[in-house]
Amino acid sequence: MSSTLLDVRNLRVTATRHGSSFDIVDDVSFSVAQGEVLGLVGESGSGKSVTCRSLMRLLPGANLALTGGEILFDGRDFAKLSDRAIRAERGASIGMIFQNPASHLDPVMSIGDQVAEAIRTHRGVSSREAWAQAVDLLRQVGIPDPERRARGYAHEFSGGMRQRAMIAAALACDPKLLIADEPTTALDVTVQAQILRLLLDLRDRRGLAIILVTHDLGVVAQTCDSIAVMYGGRIVETGPKRAVLKAPCHPYTARLIACQPNHAVGGRLLPSIPGQPPVAGQMPPGCRFHPRCDLAVDECRAARPPLLQRAPDHLAACPVMAGVA
Ligand SMILES: Nc1ncnc2c1ncn2[C@@H]1O[C@H](COP(=O)(O)OP(=O)(O)OP(=O)(O)O)[C@@H](O)[C@H]1O
Numbered sequence: 464m465s466s467t468l469l470d471v472r473n474l475r476v477t478a479t480r481h482g483s484s485f486d487i488v489d490d491v492s493f494s495v496a497q498g499e500v501l502g503l504v505g506e507s508g509s510g511k512s513v514t515c516r517s518l519m520r521l522l523p524g525a526n527l528a529l530t531g532g533e534i535l536f537d538g539r540d541f542a543k544l545s546d547r548a549i550r551a552e553r554g555a556s557i558g559m560i561f562q563n564p565a566s567h568l569d570p571v572m573s574i575g576d577q578v579a580e581a582i583r584t585h586r587g588v589s590s591r592e593a594w595a596q597a598v599d600l601l602r603q604v605g606i607p608d609p610e611r612r613a614r615g616y617a618h619e620f621s622g623g624m625r626q627r628a629m630i631a632a633a634l635a636c637d638p639k640l641l642i643a644d645e646p647t648t649a650l651d652v653t654v655q656a657q658i659l660r661l662l663l664d665l666r667d668r669r670g671l672a673i674i675l676v677t678h679d680l681g682v683v684a685q686t687c688d689s690i691a692v693m694y695g696g697r698i699v700e701t702g703p704k705r706a707v708l709k710a711p712c713h714p715y716t717a718r719l720i721a722c723q724p725n726h727a728v729g730g731r732l733l734p735s736i737p738g739q740p741p742v743a744g745q746m747p748p749g750c751r752f753h754p755r756c757d758l759a760v761d762e763c764r765a766a767r768p769p770l771l772q773r774a775p776d777h778l779a780a781c782p783v784m785a786g787v788a
C-alpha cells in the first residue's frame with residue numbers, strides 16, 4: 464500500500480450537557496493510505512459519525528467540540544486550521560456522503576446545478592464549463608443519459624440514483640479522501656452492491672482513499688482493505704481486514720462477527736450481543752465493553768486496556784484475548 468494520506472492521532476471530541484462534560488470520541492487514532500478503503504464499524508452510538516465529521520470539523524451539535532488530537536492530512540494538521548481554511552478543505556481534500564442522500568440534496572435545485580455549483584465554488588470555472596464537468600461526473604458515477612438527468616430534481620431520482628448524485632457532488636472537487644457514512648443502508652441489496660462497486664471503481668480509477676462507515680461486516684469483507692472497530696467512543700481493534708475477520712483479538716469484534724447473518728445456520732435467529740452498548744456520559748470504568756464481556760477479569764474493570772500489537776498493523780485493546788489468538 465502507498466503512503467499515508469490521513470493520520471488521526473489521539474482524537475478527542477467532548478460534549479457539554481447540563482453543565483457537565485464528557486468525551487464521545489476518546490483518544491481515537493487510525494490512519495488511511497492513498498487508495499485504501501478503511502471500514503469503520505461498531506454498534507449504534509459508538510461514535511462513528513462524530514469521528515468522521517470531526518475530521519472535517521463539522522460536528523453535529525453546537526455543544527460538541529474537538530478538544531484534542533491531530534488530524535494530519537497530507538502533512539497538515541486539520542485540527543489547527545482556521546475556520547476559513549478548513550472550509551476550503553471540505554470537498555477539496557475530503558468529500559463526504561451520507562446515509563440518506565435525500566436530506567442532503569436540495570429539492571428545488573436540479574441535480575446538475577448542485578454538482579455544478581460545487582465545482583464552480585472550488586474551481587472558479589465558468590457556469591458553462593462547470594455544467595459540462597457536472598454532466599461528465601454524473602456519467603462517471605453511472606447515471607444513464609446524464610445530459611437529460613442533470614436537469615432533473617432529487618425527487619425524480621430513485622434511492623440508488625440519488626446516492627450516485629451525492630457521490631458525484633462529493634467528488635466534484637476531486638478530493639483525495641471520501642468519507643461514506645453508511646452510504647448504502649437505506650438501499651436494497653442489489654443497489655447496495657452497485658454503489659459499493661462504484662466506490663471501488665472510483666478508488667481504482669482515481670486512487671481515492673475511502674472511509675466506509677457500516678454496521679455490516681459482510682460489506683467490510685467485500686469492500687475494505689482494513690478495519691477499525693469502535694466501541695463506546697474508542698477504537699478497540701484495528702488491522703488488515705483479513706486478519707481482523709479471521710482472527711479477531713478483541714471479544715467485541717469476535718461477538719460482532721458471530722452476529723453476522725452469514726453465521727446464521729438454517730435460518731435460525733441470529734445471536735445478538737447480550738446487554739446494551741454504553742451511553743455517552745455514563746461510560747463504565749476500565750474497558751468499556753467489560754460489563755458485556757465473558758472474558759472480563761479485574762484488570763479490565765480497573766483501567767483502560769492499551770491497544771496491544773498482535774501482528775504487523777493489527778492492534779487490539781484486550782489484555783485477556785491477547786494471549787489467545
Ligand atoms: N450533540 C450531542 N450531544 C451529546 N451527545 C451526542 C451529540 N451528538 C451525538 N452524541 C452522542 O455521541 C455518541 C456517538 O454518536 P454517533 O452519531 O457518532 O454514533 P454512530 O456510531 O454514528 O451511531 P449510528 O450507527 O447509529 O449512526 C452517541 O452516544 C450520541 O448519543
Ligand SMILES: [Mg+2]
Nearest residue numbers: 511512513644
Ligand atoms: Mg452514525
